[in-house]
Amino acid sequence: MAKSGWQRKDLLGIAELERTEIEAVLATAASFHEVATRPIKKVPTLRGKTVLNLFFEPSTRTRSSFEIAEKRMSADAINFSTAGSSLSKGESLLDTTRNLQAMSPDVLVIRHAHPRVPHQLAARLDTSVVNAGDGAHEHPTQALLDAFTILQHREQLDGLRVAILGDIEHSRVVRSNVLLLRKMGASVVIGGPYTMMPRSAEALGVDVAYSIDEALEGADVVMMLRVQTERQSRMSIPSADEYFALFGLDRARLRRANEGALVLHPGPINRGVEIASDVADGRASLILEQVSSGVAVRMAVLYLLAGGAS
Amino acid sequence: MSSVSSVIRASGALLVRGGRVVDPSQGIDDEVDVLIGDDGRVERLSGSIQVGEGVEVLDAAGLVVCPGLLDLHVHLREPGQEYKETIESGSRAAAAGGFTTVACMANTVPVNDCRSVTEHIVRAAQRCGLARVLPVGAISKGLRGEELAEMGDLVSAGVVAFSDDGRPVEHAELMRRALLYARHFGLPVVQHAQDMTVTGDGAMHEGPSSTRLGVPGVPRLAEDLMVARDLLLAEETGGRYHVQHLSSGRSVELIREAKARGVAVTCEVTPHHLLLTDRDVEESGLDPNFKMNPPLRESADRDALLAGLLDGTIDFIASDHAPHHVDEKLLDFVASPFGIVGLETTVSLLLDRLVHAGKIELGEMIRLLTSAPAKAFGLELGSLRPGAPGDVTLLDLEREVTVDPARFQSKSRNTPFAGWRLRGAPVVTVLAGRPIRVEPRPER
Ligand SMILES: [Zn+2]
Numbered sequence: 001m002a003k004s005g006w007q008r009k010d011l012l013g014i015a016e017l018e019r020t021e022i023e024a025v026l027a028t029a030a031s032f033h034e035v036a037t038r039p040i041k042k043v044p045t046l047r048g049k050t051v052l053n054l055f056f057e058p059s060t061r062t063r064s065s066f067e068i069a070e071k072r073m074s075a076d077a078i079n080f081s082t083a084g085s086s087l088s089k090g091e092s093l094l095d096t097t098r099n100l101q102a103m104s105p106d107v108l109v110i111r112h113a114h115p116r117v118p119h120q121l122a123a124r125l126d127t128s129v130v131n132a133g134d135g136a137h138e139h140p141t142q143a144l145l146d147a148f149t150i151l152q153h154r155e156q157l158d159g160l161r162v163a164i165l166g167d168i169e170h171s172r173v174v175r176s177n178v179l180l181l182r183k184m185g186a187s188v189v190i191g192g193p194y195t196m197m198p199r200s201a202e203a204l205g206v207d208v209a210y211s212i213d214e215a216l217e218g219a220d221v222v223m224m225l226r227v228q229t230e231r232q233s234r235m236s237i238p239s240a241d242e243y244f245a246l247f248g249l250d251r252a253r254l255r256r257a258n259e260g261a262l263v264l265h266p267g268p269i270n271r272g273v274e275i276a277s278d279v280a281d282g283r284a285s286l287i288l289e290q291v292s293s294g295v296a297v298r299m300a301v302l303y304l305l306a307g308g309a310s
Numbered sequence: 311m312s313s314v315s316s317v318i319r320a321s322g323a324l325l326v327r328g329g330r331v332v333d334p335s336q337g338i339d340d341e342v343d344v345l346i347g348d349d350g351r352v353e354r355l356s357g358s359i360q361v362g363e364g365v366e367v368l369d370a371a372g373l374v375v376c377p378g379l380l381d382l383h384v385h386l387r388e389p390g391q392e393y394k395e396t397i398e399s400g401s402r403a404a405a406a407g408g409f410t411t412v413a414c415m416a417n418t419v420p421v422n423d424c425r426s427v428t429e430h431i432v433r434a435a436q437r438c439g440l441a442r443v444l445p446v447g448a449i450s451k452g453l454r455g456e457e458l459a460e461m462g463d464l465v466s467a468g469v470v471a472f473s474d475d476g477r478p479v480e481h482a483e484l485m486r487r488a489l490l491y492a493r494h495f496g497l498p499v500v501q502h503a504q505d506m507t508v509t510g511d512g513a514m515h516e517g518p519s520s521t522r523l524g525v526p527g528v529p530r531l532a533e534d535l536m537v538a539r540d541l542l543l544a545e546e547t548g549g550r551y552h553v554q555h556l557s558s559g560r561s562v563e564l565i566r567e568a569k570a571r572g573v574a575v576t577c578e579v580t581p582h583h584l585l586l587t588d589r590d591v592e593e594s595g596l597d598p599n600f601k602m603n604p605p606l607r608e609s610a611d612r613d614a615l616l617a618g619l620l621d622g623t624i625d626f627i628a629s630d631h632a633p634h635h636v637d638e639k640l641l642d643f644v645a646s647p648f649g650i651v652g653l654e655t656t657v658s659l660l661l662d663r664l665v666h667a668g669k670i671e672l673g674e675m676i677r678l679l680t681s682a683p684a685k686a687f688g689l690e691l692g693s694l695r696p697g698a699p700g701d702v703t704l705l706d707l708e709r710e711v712t713v714d715p716a717r718f719q720s721k722s723r724n725t726p727f728a729g730w731r732l733r734g735a736p737v738v739t740v741l742a743g744r745p746i747r748v749e750p751r752p753e754r
Contacts, residue, residue: 116596120596120642203522
């Protein structure tokens with residue numbers, strides 16, 4: 001497979017990517033998508049390569065998805081789960097970098113609670129770095145897998161109207177998706193309660209709505225974000241029930257979107273909080289497809305960064 | 311007036327000869343000589359003073375001679391965090407940066423909330439004798455914001471103001487009582503004005519840049535709320551209220567209105583808030599050396615701060631010199647501590663970016679670092695009037711420097727200005743008639 005259109009050492013964010021690079025990842029993912037349908041779901045592409053999954057913040061889903069992608073590529077996948085971030089306990093980025101360098105991995109997959117930690121490590125390492133989520137900043141493979149999923153059902157992203165709804169302020173998913181969708185020619189509206197919207201939401205370069213109904217008007221794609229209902233979010237929303245009543249996506253609300261609108265959610269979903277079961281399990285929902293797309297997209301990213309040295 | 315002259319021992323007489331004396335306290339901008347007597351105080355200023363042998367002569371030809379500069383907001387970290395800075399290294403940094411006087415904040419370990427800590431600071435500063443180090447005492451015991459520190463005892467040990475800096479006094483009633491009680495001593499109550507409930511876990515200004523970066527934001531409102539509350543308390547109590555490191559344009563307006571109403575309020579601004587914005591944080595790629603509290607805000611705030619400085623709403627400039635060890639700034643942006651050093655960059659930054667850039671007159675810049683801070687804190691400093699302490703700073707307006715943290719006399723290197731090329735620099739300071747020659751460290 002030719003690695004056309006990709007020169008980078010790292011995948012840190014959508015911000016750095018050109019449209020052609022996004023297209024290169026999506027095209028590569030399409031060829032790996034087929035692997036999942038085979039009886040033996042494994043290719044030798046990354047045999048002998050080591051991938052370190054370095055998760056400073058717990059994330060079962062994203063980590064498992066990367067791990068499956070790595071194993072299907074025949075890479076040696078090693079997990080480092082250091083929840084409770086050693087970086088904030090006196091180990092500096094420099095120490096971490098040196099330790100990782102000493103293990104000479106081929107790819108580092110990094111999840112961290114603070115923005116730009118993967119970027120800072122990447123700048124100091126020869127190893128390829130994949131950002132698997134840095135605080136509320138970016139989550140590029142999520143945006144790529146969302147785009148890939150939509151493109152299984154639509155010809156192109158150009159001209160689509162995408163509504164992204166929920167806790168905008170604390171979401172890394174929304175930032176990467178906004179960047180990707182705009183680069184690919186879609187128009188985006190973000191919506192949610194006033195208390196979950198960043199004060200300078202317009203800085204994201206999209207339309208902003210404070211009513212779910214308004215945001216859904218004319219949408220071709222609806223992306224729901226996971227809402228945290230823990231105690232610390234109670235300053236933003238009084239209860240899960242009230243959130244569902246005012247901002248949740250149910251079948252009646254979905255009718256405001258365009259006929260045949262697609263529904264996505266990065267998971268795990270909170271049924272009856274941000275999304276009703278009849279929508280999550282309904283015909284419009286691509287939530288499970290997103291999971292399989294995620295593996296294909298991550299295989300593509302690993303391949304572009306570390307595979308096919310020819 | 312607080313007496314500060316006892317801090318430094320005088321040596322012999324000194325003649326500062328041939329310079330351009332700029333002393334805003336007397337409206338002087340003229341080529342005159344300055345004679346400092348052997349009591350360490352200014353004897354007289356006049357053209358071509360002749361002196362006999364035994365009087366040291368400091369040649370100031372081609373240089374600006376001004377009253378010794380004051381930086382009334384520094385953190386010297388001693389006692390307790392000597393790995394970041396000591397009174398000695400901080401005094402060296404002050405002298406290298408052109409400052410003869412610094413006021414050091416109380417958030418040491420232990421806190422400067424009692425006589426023994428104040429006395430330690432005074433003695434350590436006297437031992438090194440490179441700058442006047444004026445201790446600021448805590449407002450509340452342990453900076454806990456619960457009960458007043460023993461202000462009277464602190465005053466008798468030598469503090470010149472009260473501040474819980476590092477932490478705001480959040481409790482309104484405690485702040486009210488602090489403003490009232492401090493009236494007995496005529497000293498200002500100095501506030502790091504920030505509502506912490508609005509601040510949350512914010513790490514940079516809440517605005518377009520923080521939104522794009524997904525970094526938790528500190529809204530302007532955090533400062534505005536506290537300034538507004540405190541102005542009402544100051545008005546009510548008649549106490550002297552000083553706001554540290556203003557960052558928000560709205561707070562400048564609040565203070566302008568309060569001054570017009572006659573409230574006894576003063577305030578300061580840092581060079582970094584006058585020169586940088588949150589865009590610089592974003593463009594740095596979240597370099598921890600751009601992280602300080604209050605955070606760098608937007609260009610409208612920066613412009614409002616400069617306007618406030620020019621119209622007299624903002625009383626003086628101070629650096630908020632906040633040393634942190636290199637290891638602490640090796641963490642990522644969110645994890646690293648707030649604060650940057652400023653003693654060794656302030657003068658060159660102001661000369662290059664404000665004076666040479668035509669935004670502010672040289673005399674005005676000098677006033678903002680001499681008589682203005684002295685007046686705000688009620689200190690008999692910042693002037694070359696006969697009888698005043700013989701503290702002088704010599705400036706070379708044309709010397710080109712490049713900010714090189716490796717050459718700082720401070721123990722810390724945390725500055726966002728590394729690599730900046732600046733025109734104008736301090737040359738030497740004179741403390742009570744004694745020349746203090748502390749140069750930047752030699753290049754490696
Ligand atoms: Zn402060």
